[in-house]
Amino acid sequence: MSTDTSASPLAHLTPEDIEEIGRELDAIRDEVMADLGEEDAAYIRKVIAAQRGLEIAGRGALLVSLFPPAWLAGTTMLSVAKILENMELGHNIMHGQWDWMRDPEIHSTTWEWDNVSSSDGWKHSHNFQHHTFTNVLGKDRDLGYTLLRIDPEQPWHPLHLFQPVTNTVLALFFEWGVAFYDLEIDEARAGKRPWSNVASDVKRLAKKATKQLSKDYLLWPALSGPSFLPAFLGNVTANAARNVWTHGVIFCGHFPDGVQTFDYTEDQLEAETRGDWYLRQLVGSANIDGSRAMHIMTGNLSYQIEHHLFPDLPSNRYAEVAPRVKEICERYDLPYVSGSLPKQYAQVVRKVVRMSFPGGGGAPPAPTARGRPPTRPPPWRRGRRAVACGSWRTPPR
Amino acid sequence: MHVLDVAASLTTPLLPDDYLTYLNPLWSRREPRGRVDAVMPETADSATIWLTPGIGWPAHTPGQYVRVGVDVDGVRHWRTYSLTSVPGRKDKRIAITVKAIPDGVVSNHLVRHARRGMIVRLAPPAGEFVLPDAITEPMLFVTAGSGVTPVLGMLRALAAAGPLPDIAHVHLAPSRDEVIAGKDLRHLEQRHPAYRLHEHHDDRRGLFDVVALDALVPDWRERPTWACGPAPLLDALSDRFDAEGVADHLNIERFRPVVAADGAAGAGGLVRFTASGREVEADGATPCSPSARTPASSCPAAAVWASVTPVSAPCAAAASAICAPASRSTATPMTRRTSARASPPQPAPSTSPSSAKGPAR
Numbered sequence: 001m002s003t004d005t006s007a008s009p010l011a012h013l014t015p016e017d018i019e020e021i022g023r024e025l026d027a028i029r030d031e032v033m034a035d036l037g038e039e040d041a042a043y044i045r046k047v048i049a050a051q052r053g054l055e056i057a058g059r060g061a062l063l064v065s066l067f068p069p070a071w072l073a074g075t076t077m078l079s080v081a082k083i084l085e086n087m088e089l090g091h092n093i094m095h096g097q098w099d100w101m102r103d104p105e106i107h108s109t110t111w112e113w114d115n116v117s118s119s120d121g122w123k124h125s126h127n128f129q130h131h132t133f134t135n136v137l138g139k140d141r142d143l144g145y146t147l148l149r150i151d152p153e154q155p156w157h158p159l160h161l162f163q164p165v166t167n168t169v170l171a172l173f174f175e176w177g178v179a180f181y182d183l184e185i186d187e188a189r190a191g192k193r194p195w196s197n198v199a200s201d202v203k204r205l206a207k208k209a210t211k212q213l214s215k216d217y218l219l220w221p222a223l224s225g226p227s228f229l230p231a232f233l234g235n236v237t238a239n240a241a242r243n244v245w246t247h248g249v250i251f252c253g254h255f256p257d258g259v260q261t262f263d264y265t266e267d268q269l270e271a272e273t274r275g276d277w278y279l280r281q282l283v284g285s286a287n288i289d290g291s292r293a294m295h296i297m298t299g300n301l302s303y304q305i306e307h308h309l310f311p312d313l314p315s316n317r318y319a320e321v322a323p324r325v326k327e328i329c330e331r332y333d334l335p336y337v338s339g340s341l342p343k344q345y346a347q348v349v350r351k352v353v354r355m356s357f358p359g360g361g362g363a364p365p366a367p368t369a370r371g372r373p374p375t376r377p378p379p380w381r382r383g384r385r386a387v388a389c390g391s392w393r394t395p396p397r
Numbered sequence: 398m399h400v401l402d403v404a405a406s407l408t409t410p411l412l413p414d415d416y417l418t419y420l421n422p423l424w425s426r427r428e429p430r431g432r433v434d435a436v437m438p439e440t441a442d443s444a445t446i447w448l449t450p451g452i453g454w455p456a457h458t459p460g461q462y463v464r465v466g467v468d469v470d471g472v473r474h475w476r477t478y479s480l481t482s483v484p485g486r487k488d489k490r491i492a493i494t495v496k497a498i499p500d501g502v503v504s505n506h507l508v509r510h511a512r513r514g515m516i517v518r519l520a521p522p523a524g525e526f527v528l529p530d531a532i533t534e535p536m537l538f539v540t541a542g543s544g545v546t547p548v549l550g551m552l553r554a555l556a557a558a559g560p561l562p563d564i565a566h567v568h569l570a571p572s573r574d575e576v577i578a579g580k581d582l583r584h585l586e587q588r589h590p591a592y593r594l595h596e597h598h599d600d601r602r603g604l605f606d607v608v609a610l611d612a613l614v615p616d617w618r619e620r621p622t623w624a625c626g627p628a629p630l631l632d633a634l635s636d637r638f639d640a641e642g643v644a645d646h647l648n649i650e651r652f653r654p655v656v657a658a659d660g661a662a663g664a665g666g667l668v669r670f671t672a673s674g675r676e677v678e679a680d681g682a683t684p685c686s687p688s689a690r691t692p693a694s695s696c697p698a699a700a701v702w703a704s705v706t707p708v709s710a711p712c713a714a715a716a717s718a719i720c721a722p723a724s725r726s727t728a729t730p731m732t733r734r735t736s737a738r739a740s741p742p743q744p745a746p747s748t749s750p751s752s753a754k755g756p757a758r
Contacts, residue, residue, distance in 0.1 A: 041471030052416060102473040105415075105428060112410035211409045219407055 009260065009283055009335045017332060022275030028324055029310050032317050033100075041101050043316045047088055047296070048106070055081035058238070059220055065230035074231075078238040080297075083245050085114045087299025092315045094119055095127060099312075115175050116209040121182035121201055131311050135254060135261045135284035136269065142254065143261065145170070145177060146186045148352060151261045152361035163356040164349075174243035179205055245297070249288070252344040253304035255351055256286045258337045281308035282329070287322070287338035294341070295319065305336065401426075422516045423451035431465070433515040434490060439577045443496040443543065444508045445481060450491055450519050456484045457522030459554035460547045460623070460650075463493060466518030469506045473518070476503045479546035480522060481578070483557045494577060496543035526623065526650035528555075535563035537617050539634060541605075541626030542570060542577075547650055548625060549578050552585060552592070561589035565614040569626065572600040607633045618643050625650040 013021075054077045061074030090113030092098070098106045112119050125141065133139035137153050144150035148167060149160045170177045183201050187193040216235040224231035260283040272280070288294070288302035295302045295318075303318035306325055313321070329336040339347075354360050404413040417424045423432060431448035438444050457463070462479045482492035497508040526547055528536075532555075538548045545568055555561050570576040576596065586594040595613045597605050607630075610617050618641055624634050631649050638647045 037470040037472075039471075041468065049419065052411075052419065056416065101468075101471055103468075114410055208410075211406065215407060215409050223407075 018275035025278050051084040062231040062234045063224045066227045071230050075234040075237050079241040082242040091299050096312045097314045116212050117179035117182050118204050118208045125182045137263045149355040156358040160356045167352045171244045171247040174247040249298045251348045256344045256347040259286050288341050429519050431517050431519040436511045440575050443577050445492050445494045447490050447492050458527045459550040460527040461522040461524040463522050464520035467503050474503045481549045483554045494546045532562050535620050537620035537622040538566040539624040540568045541630050544626030561592040563591045565593050567595045569597045569605045572598050607637045621646050623648045
């Protein structure tokens with residue numbers, strides 16, 4: 001940890017450093033990928049079996065949820081099942097983390113998740129847009145999900161005054177937020193996407209959502225007979241619990257203090273090397289500290305940094321990769337933003353509130369921060385690519 | 398099936414299958430499985446594996462093969478093996494006979510590590526290397542090594558139905574000990590006077606020359622012939638039959654090159670969709686299957702699940718074959734489900750429920 005106060009936490013790196021960091025991270029990835037085998041396959045199958053068992057048990061208990069302990073047990077099990085399904089299974093399998101097994105039942109091209117949005121739309125907006133353009137202003141739509149102002153560089157609008165409320169509603173109905181977000185209505189408005197595409201996506205969403213809603217709120221409660229209402233409420237609670245949890249985990253992955261955003265032009269993105277890309281992922285993500293159970297419940301997105309460096313590495317391997325990534329950060333004097341869930345969540349909430357007002361660029365840096373996010377392309381690129389980066393200022397040395 | 402359709406609305410986005418297979422793996426209708434019941438060694442490096450197939454597995458025709466999906470070190474591999482059991486057994490069991498080839502990931506795993514209770518994936522039986530419905534003429538079988546396996550299936554089925562018809566069988570093997578099911582074959586010869594087995598062991602008589610047919614089976618030109626074995630033998634036979642003007646008598650089963658089936662360590666390549674004629678680039682882990690999650694396309698995803706095979710000249714046939722083993726389901730559109738907006742060109746997603754019913758049912 002240094003006391004560097006220059007504009008970017010990457011300012012001190014030479015082009016050779018960046019290339020070497022890229023090589024080291026590639027080596028870590030290759031090593032783990034080559035080591036995948038039987039035990040990893042057994043792990044994901046175990047999680048799938050546990051998730052299905054919990055879901056069946058939870059729904060079973062809700063059948064007799066007039067009896068309050070059954071309601072409590074059923075709702076808890078269903079909530080946990082839905083969280084596991086969303087995070088450790090859905091998110092990671094759809095990333096292709098388990099494609100190496102060549103099992104069509106556990107594969108990114110076939111997996112469909114227990115979510116109102118279809119997996120196809122999500123895979124595009126998440127796997128492609130978010131993971132390629134992580135934290136690039138104007139490119140990574142995950143920066144505030146087109147709904148919130150989350151960075152001082154994003155223009156302020158009076159509607160942002162309500163964003164603490166908007167954010168709370170978003171948390172409770174997060175799966176719907178994701179569904180509408182995947183429709184990319186903002187892109188269609190900007191003329192970057194034909195409206196006919198939006199229309200067909202709406203149709204797909206309606207079809208999937210109808211199935212999802214009738215399962216959770218109609219068919220299972222109806223099967224519960226006299227327990228219809230408590231079973232219905234149990235499903236409402238489980239979905240809300242899953243929504244609030246996933247929203248929290250995901251926001252803690254990119255919005256705590258000290259995480260960098262990037263104001264790049266197309267040319268600058270185009271000119272990024274492997275090492276540059278790794279570094280943007282590294283300083284654009286934040287981890288959550290916690291127990292093994294907590295990590296599994298977050299789908300190992302508590303290892304957000306490792307996930308962003310190696311999005312298709314099986315999630316059960318992030319824990320072993322983390323110390324090695326951290327070691328690289330220490331050696332090259334790079335930030336590695338990490339903190340407990342309450343701490344990170346508090347920072348996210350504070351940011352959402354602060355950004356509801358204009359300005360905010362001078363927000364006090366958190367202990368882990370290397371300084372405010374760069375307001376212009378990071379200086380560390382300048383020396384190497386004079387053509388693309390001609391107007392950048394010289395890094396202070 | 399109506400019950401399952403109703404159940405599917407309770408399990409959506411999963412299928413009842415996804416839960417039922419925990420109760421009994423053989424109940425999967427989407428990805429039919431088989432359970433290993435016994436492993437019987439044949440020779441030092443081959444074994445017959447008895448399997449109970451899952452519900453809905455159709456009866457095979459003797460001479461056909463089955464594609465078997467086996468997990469080795471966490472990775473699913475698909476291989477094709479001839480069925481060597483008599484179809485329609487009361488206990489529903491089927492048998493495949495596997496010869497461990499040097500460095501063969503799957504064959505070695507099956508011969509040496511298959512145990513009772515092991516679950517494998519099973520595609521429906523396929524293959525055109527079968528006997529006519531009515532046998533009216535004397536026949537000739539020419540087999541070599543593990544090429545005997547489809548013919549074993551035929552012989553056993555014929556023997557189960559009655560006395561064997563007039564069959565001359567020329568079988569080549571490196572040595573007497575290495576004849577797969579050698580005891581069975583010799584036993585058949587003893588019991589059925591019309592069946593004549595001519596064993597050729599390389600260790601004693603050197604490599605077989607097709608000219609030797611004239612001495613072993615003088616009337617071979619009149620016999621419809623079924624031949625299975627290594628490519629050089631089949632090529633030599635083809636040439637001989639061509640030269641004698643009896644090429645239409647020869648039925649050949651070639652063992653497909655398995656080299657590429659592992660996608661050269663997952664390298665991927667070009668996939669050709671035989672039904673649509675489209676070609677797409679795919680990496681080694683991309684399935685050529687329709688969605689495994691939608692009941693409409695619950696045709697055996699396994700059957701069209703392909704380790705992507707590079708379409709270089711010698712492997713083109715294999716790639717097409719692997720991606721379209723369901724020769725009886727040419728109506729099945731094989732699509733890769735990826736984001737419709739993803740950049741690479743995609744085959745049109747066309748999983749119409751009516752045409753997507755596969756042969757596994």
